Amino acid sequence: MTKQDATSGVLRATGRAELGDAIAWLAEDHPMPERTDWGWLLRALAEIMDTSSPLDARAIRRVTREATRSDLDTSRIVCDAQSVPPPTEFANAMTALVEHSEDGSLASLTPNGLWHAQHDHPLVVETICLAVGIAYSDAQDWFSHSTGEWTMEQITELFNYIDDLVKGNLNSPIPGCEMARGVELICNPPGGWEMLDELRSGGVPYELLLAQRYVGGVWLLHKNKTSGFLNSIVADMLCNKLETQGIDVRRAKTVGGPARQKDLQELSGIADKRVAIVTVGTNGRPTFGVAFSSARNGGTARANGDGLLQIPKTSLPFAIVLTGPGWSHRSETDRLVPRYAGRLFTEHSLDELGECIAEVSS
16 A cells, blocks of 8 residues: 555545544544444555654544454353363262272372272363362462373372362461362361262252352353464454465464464564464465454453564564454554554454455465
């Protein structure tokens, strides 16, 4: 896009006769036509903006806010729900636990029993961690330090910690705080293993389930595990569009593709792990690069935006696909506009991104 094209486009979009009036119109949040192409307008402004002008900055803020609106709020959706073990699997793991206890109860479980139960059912250690209210990933960090099979020594260390936690033998090193464990154990300190056995055999009251959701959040652990899935889903949407146009796409493993990061960085000439997609022309040379970033809130957007600004700048056209409501609400997002020539897109504007890529790939 030339500056002349950008200028005439901004004038047409705003209905103003002078560029200064058009910038002021945008800066003052005057109404714009319902079918305004905010993404195109953002790229046009990036071409002609004066980064030292407060008026231009306000205009960019207004247009960026509209162009980066995303409806992909991770608090409203759950990715890969099918990977969550069904309740019957946790029931089977709990059965394996009590079958290897000395008297058929959790209270008589020993490290040796836990170790044998784990060999009977691979979900056993994770199940007992959930039963006492600690995240399995934390237990791995504290006692296993790997994703391989648990050793007897590791199982013993884990069990001794859990046993002390359930019996209330551990005190927080910070006054006024509690050791992290199940909300039912905090609300009923004397309960111990006997209370967990009663809940296992008699059922968990619904109000206790609600209390656990209150302290742990709905789908919180699963969302943490699948936090990168959203970028993969949007990358899939973009790649499908590009491939239908016959564009050669190289997609990183980090967003669900087969390409190694090292190979993408060598291909694009951009030494940064955020390079997610590189398109290639008929001559085998890269034509366009894309990165993806999701932010549900402004704090995440600010942190992710700082990282995106650090991607080395080259002659390769590059775009950022921003998802989540955090981006449009933050003025920090405006900093990405001049850096990427206004090539900021969301799930709503993937067709426009496809057109931009097609233009340089033909």
